[in-house]
Amino acid sequence: MLSTISTNNSITASFMQVFTTVSETQKQIENWQSNGLKIGFVPTMGALHAGHISLVKQSLEDNDRTVVSVFVNPNQFNNAADLEKYPRTFDRDSEMLRDVGVDLMFFPSVNEIYPTPDIRKFDFGDLEKVMEGEHRPGHFNGVAQVVSRLFEIVMPDNAYFGEKDFQQLAIINAMVKQLALKVKIVPCTILREANGLAMSSRNERLNTTDRENAKVIYETLKQAKEELATNGVEVVKKKAIERLNSSGFLKAEYLEISEAESLKAANKIEAGLNYIICLAVWLGDVRLIDNVRA
Numbered sequence: 001m002l003s004t005i006s007t008n009n010s011i012t013a014s015f016m017q018v019f020t021t022v023s024e025t026q027k028q029i030e031n032w033q034s035n036g037l038k039i040g041f042v043p044t045m046g047a048l049h050a051g052h053i054s055l056v057k058q059s060l061e062d063n064d065r066t067v068v069s070v071f072v073n074p075n076q077f078n079n080a081a082d083l084e085k086y087p088r089t090f091d092r093d094s095e096m097l098r099d100v101g102v103d104l105m106f107f108p109s110v111n112e113i114y115p116t117p118d119i120r121k122f123d124f125g126d127l128e129k130v131m132e133g134e135h136r137p138g139h140f141n142g143v144a145q146v147v148s149r150l151f152e153i154v155m156p157d158n159a160y161f162g163e164k165d166f167q168q169l170a171i172i173n174a175m176v177k178q179l180a181l182k183v184k185i186v187p188c189t190i191l192r193e194a195n196g197l198a199m200s201s202r203n204e205r206l207n208t209t210d211r212e213n214a215k216v217i218y219e220t221l222k223q224a225k226e227e228l229a230t231n232g233v234e235v236v237k238k239k240a241i242e243r244l245n246s247s248g249f250l251k252a253e254y255l256e257i258s259e260a261e262s263l264k265a266a267n268k269i270e271a272g273l274n275y276i277i278c279l280a281v282w283l284g285d286v287r288l289i290d291n292v293r294a
């Protein structure tokens with residue numbers, strides 16, 4: 001955190017710089033790096049909530065300076081209406097980041113991130129063919145484009161990603177390996193609301209009743225995890241999807257039980273391997289994802 005030291009040596013103020021251009025951001029970060037300071041980075045699309053703040057706090061703890069980007073990346077939306085409806089709450093976001101002690105908020109325009117169209121095509125093999133990759137064509141290519149571009153600008157030592165987007169985390173790790181980047185990717189556990197609903201910017205679009213009803217998502221995941229001890233994968237999956245769909249307000253897009261490293265769909269649970277249960281559901285016109293380790 002940047003602080004000013006008063007004459008009696010107490011810390012009197014901290015401030016956050018807000019930059020919209022790549023050049024200002026890079027200049028500041030280069031200056032920090034030339035002073036040997038370690039940079040932590042939290043990329044976000046804004047509409048910040050306690051889940052984001054927990055990533056930021058981790059970065060503040062691990063690094064000398066913390067940079068947070070707020071950029072709604074058009075390249076990762078395969079649905080124009082979803083992009084349009086994505087909540088944009090700059091004033092609240094900047095206040096939250098300032099309050100927690102972030103050093104630099106990067107708030108670029110689309111032109112600043114993509115001065116020319118990004119035509120790069122990443123290949124993540126089977127990792128991008130399942131779950132989110134299957135249901136949101138082009139989504140992970142857009143994520144890889146923006147995250148690699150942001151890494152180029154911010155040059156972080158550590159970058160923080162939430163495990164709610166479990167497949168995204170696997171894709172980012174694969175991208176870092178492919179591009180031989182030096183950044184360390186730090187996964188952060190899911191933060192949940194009191195009723196178990198995973199924190200997400202999209203929750204903002206749920207009314208009070210939907211937000212309460214949405215607790216069925218986590219309940220279903222926990223139940224599926226329990227049932228895996230005594231039932232086969234296909235049976236557990238079928239029951240969980242039925243439970244979601246029979247709630248009367250949720251519609252399952254997918255529910256998958258996968259090996260946690262390769263994300264390959266499992267047809268049975270084998271000793272010595274780790275598994276994850278992932279899902280995407282619709283609650284009205286809001287799409288939510290969640291997962292639990294199995």
Ligand code: PAF
Pocket residue numbers: 043044045071073076143146147165168
């Ligand atoms: O997880 C997100 O909010 C976004 O996918 C990310 C990583 C900020 C890239 O736009």
